[in-house]
Amino acid sequence: MRAASLAVAAAVLLAACGADPASPAPGTTAPSAPPATLAPSQPVPATTAPSASATGAQPVEDPALLAVLPVAVDGVPVAIESIAFQEALADPGFSSAVEAAAFAVVVDASDLASAVIAKPHPGTFSDAWYADWRATYDRGACSQAGGLAATTETELGDGRVLYVGTCSGGLHTYHTWLPGRSVVISAFGLGDRRFGEQLMAGIRP
Secondary structure, eight states, rough: OHHHHHHHHHHHHHTTTOOOOOOOOOOOOSHHHHHHOOOOOOOOOOOSSSSSHHSSOOOOOOGGGGSSSSSSSSEEEEEEEHHHHHTTTTTTHHHHHHHEEEEEEEEETTTTEEEEEEEEOOOOOOOHHHHHHHHHHEEEEEHTTTEEEEEEEETTTTOOOEEEEEETTTTTEEEEETTTTEEEEEEEEEEETOOHHHHHHHHOO
16 A cells, blocks of 8 residues: 555554544545555556556465464464455455465554565565655655654674664554565554564564
């Protein structure tokens, strides 16, 4: 989804947690079935990645991709979120970039984390594409949480880089690329129990 769509989805989740998010961007409407989850994407030039029309198919929902996530976070199950996948299909940028994806959510009272595991079309991934993906996701999420205040990156024990965005309103975003599986994982988390951080720490490359 583009930044405006990301902002709407973040607004729904923040509202569900009792936060006071800003109004959605003009001309947009919030999904009716919370919790919605974020589906970041950027339009990809045809020279670097085939479009959905070129490949003849839209992205498929692949629940097997959720195997990279822990089964639970702080005792709360990580559940598939198929509604978010269906909403993501309406965005041309998502369809042009992604071959398969799955969405997950973990919610307990005011603590939550939402994640998308996406497998880009062959030839899509590059440093520039990944940077655009992260920027779009962070911009959409943080537009409903006071704006993006800072970004950091850290190397995990297995050599992967984890990118962390901090919104002024306390929401955090997370991104990592699993080269062995050719998937990108993006997530956001809100709440004192730091579900987003725990979710990313439990990834199984």
